[in-house]
Each structure stands twice: as structure tokens, then as C-alpha cells.
Amino acid sequence: MKTILTGIRSNSVLTLGNYLGALVPMVRLANKHSDEMNVNIFVPDLHSIIADIDGNLQENIVRTIKYYLAAGLKINKNVHIYRQSYVPAHSELCWILNCVATMGETSRMTQYKEKSEGRESVNVGIFDYPILMAADILLYSAEYVPIGEDQFQHIELARNLAMRFNHRFDAEIFTIPLKTTEQIKFMGVSDGIRIRDLLNPEKKMSKSTKAENSKIMLNDAPELAAKKIMSATTDSYGKVKFDMWAQPGISNLLQIEALINDIPLQDVISTWAGETRYGELKKKVAESVKKELTEFQERLNKISNEEVYELFDFGEEYANKIANKKLLEVQKAFKLR
Numbered sequence: 001m002k003t004i005l006t007g008i009r010s011n012s013v014l015t016l017g018n019y020l021g022a023l024v025p026m027v028r029l030a031n032k033h034s035d036e037m038n039v040n041i042f043v044p045d046l047h048s049i050i051a052d053i054d055g056n057l058q059e060n061i062v063r064t065i066k067y068y069l070a071a072g073l074k075i076n077k078n079v080h081i082y083r084q085s086y087v088p089a090h091s092e093l094c095w096i097l098n099c100v101a102t103m104g105e106t107s108r109m110t111q112y113k114e115k116s117e118g119r120e121s122v123n124v125g126i127f128d129y130p131i132l133m134a135a136d137i138l139l140y141s142a143e144y145v146p147i148g149e150d151q152f153q154h155i156e157l158a159r160n161l162a163m164r165f166n167h168r169f170d171a172e173i174f175t176i177p178l179k180t181t182e183q184i185k186f187m188g189v190s191d192g193i194r195i196r197d198l199l200n201p202e203k204k205m206s207k208s209t210k211a212e213n214s215k216i217m218l219n220d221a222p223e224l225a226a227k228k229i230m231s232a233t234t235d236s237y238g239k240v241k242f243d244m245w246a247q248p249g250i251s252n253l254l255q256i257e258a259l260i261n262d263i264p265l266q267d268v269i270s271t272w273a274g275e276t277r278y279g280e281l282k283k284k285v286a287e288s289v290k291k292e293l294t295e296f297q298e299r300l301n302k303i304s305n306e307e308v309y310e311l312f313d314f315g316e317e318y319a320n321k322i323a324n325k326k327l328l329e330v331q332k333a334f335k336l337r
């Protein structure tokens, strides 16, 4: 059976960017394919500790899984929910892959450059985290890895490491994840998803941005979230057009509208093309966001911690079994075993 796999760090409450860029696409894919594919959803808690944690990590981890359930994830025997640090094979394979990866290719990762920019001292975890991410994927032979655009470079790195490893030992030990262009097709979107900062739409929406009106958090009061959409930066062209370079603010709103309502982006673009009253588009998107957050938060509040811990019990037993088997193959290739 093929495997779909993804993870979201749980450093804080998540943003609408995480939700629309990663959570919702994963839930839709999982519900569509979980009869015939393995669906692995894990919390990369070891990735979380490369950066500051807002609140309590344990609570954040449990809440992240509740987010998937509140977003409509259906559970069956093929759906595996687990915590990275409860499957030690991730760290072990990360070390082995460290000895396959080069400093050059790891230094080129944009996320590393962004996360270390302007800092006097940067922890090694920030540098190494794409290698750990490669281990997360390769341990489970996952071909499909739905993620937002900012993580594409890491998928390419995982592919390169897997191919290099296989070549070195002249064996198909790792399954190669699909290219990012194929991942996009599998996700059923026309392009990589990047939800933009509401005030500075050239940048991605990020939890670490200070300005509150730049981002919508999943625990924002729905009314407040709607207000943030109404105050989003647009442009002075005066006509709605989807053009991420020239009109990123407007394009971002069209993207949000399409993803929230599960309508093809092209259809939303055709509906609004040429509209001169930006306020009308904003009002519509604000309503969509408000409705979505209201329903999402209602569902979220009904999910108990126990429900999540039961999923961890089942998922971690499965994950350890699969991951240890793959790790042993790798150890044998290197004659560590």
C-alpha cells in the first residue's frame, strides 16, 4: 500500500496559512485515499524544539492533532497518528543521513537562511532539520507528502538523499518521494500553496510575524478574523486579477476563498475577474473565514485529550514497527548490523 505522510510543528497555535496550506489539503487527501493508502500524520516534536515554544509543548502537540480531527479527518485502520519523539528511529536515521548529505546542499536551504538570519548564534538543529525531515519521510517509504510551498526544497533534498543512498549501495532501499510538481498534482491544486501575510502580502503568513493583523490564528475570535481580512493590504490597480507578483494581496484573498470553500481556484478567479470594488471581495472572504473558524472552533472544543492519546497508542505501535524495519535495512547496508 502506498503512503501519504505529513507533519506540522506544534510550537504554538497555528495560523490560517498552516490550516489552508497543509492541514485542510491533508485532511481532504486522507479522507479520499485512506481506504487504499496508509495515511501517516505525525507531530514533529523534535522539529519543534529548534525554535521557541509558545505555551506548553505537550498541550500544543495534543491540540495539533485535535486540529486535524476538527478539520474533518476520518479515522480508520489505515490512519496513523504519532509523535516523532516516540519513534526513536527518526533520530537514528537522521544521524545516518547526516553522513550522506553534504554541508553545501544543506546550507542552501532557504528555510535555514531565513531562520538564522540576523542571529548571532544559531543552534545546529536549525541547520540539520531538513535532514531529520528526510528521515521522517524515508522511514515510511512515503511517496506523497502534502505540504505548503515553503517546504518544497526539503522534499527535493529528501529525494536527492534517497537517490544517492540507493546508488551508493546499488539497492532500492528507499522509495523516492514524488517530485514537488507531482506532489502539487496529487494535492489537486494548480500551484504550491503559500498563504500570504495580510499586511505584507509579498511574504508568507507566519506565526512568528509580530503584527497581529498580519496573520489569522486558529483561535482568533471569528469576528476579529473577519476584521483582519477587511483590513488586508491590496493595491491600486483597481481591478481584481489573479497575479501573485503584481497583485499579491488580491490574489491571496482569491486563494483563501477557493481553499476554504473547496472550489477550484480558476472558478473563483472567473467569478471575481474585473470586479472594481475590492471591498466586495473582502466582504465575501471575511464571511467565508468567519464561518469556517466558527464551525472549526465548535468542533475543536468537543474533542477530548483521551481521544488523541488513544490515537497515539495505535499510531506509535504501527510507526515503530515500520520505521524500525526500514532502519534495519539501512543499518545493514552500512554494515552497522
Ligand code: TYM
Pocket (backbone or CB within 6 Å): 005, 006, 007, 008, 009, 010, 017, 018, 019, 020, 021, 022, 023, 044, 047, 132, 133, 136, 137, 145, 146, 147, 148, 149, 150, 151, 193, 194, 195, 196, 204, 205, 206
Ligand atoms: P511547519 O510546521 O513550519 O509548517 C507546517 C505546514 O504548514 C505549511 N505552511 C503554509 N502553507 C501555506 N501558506 C503558509 N503561509 C504556510 N505556513 C506554513 C508548511 O508548508 C507545512 O506544510 N519541516 C516541516 C514539518 C515537517 C514535515 C516533515 C512535513 C517535519 N517533518 C515531514 C512533512 C513531512 C515544518 O517545519 O513545517
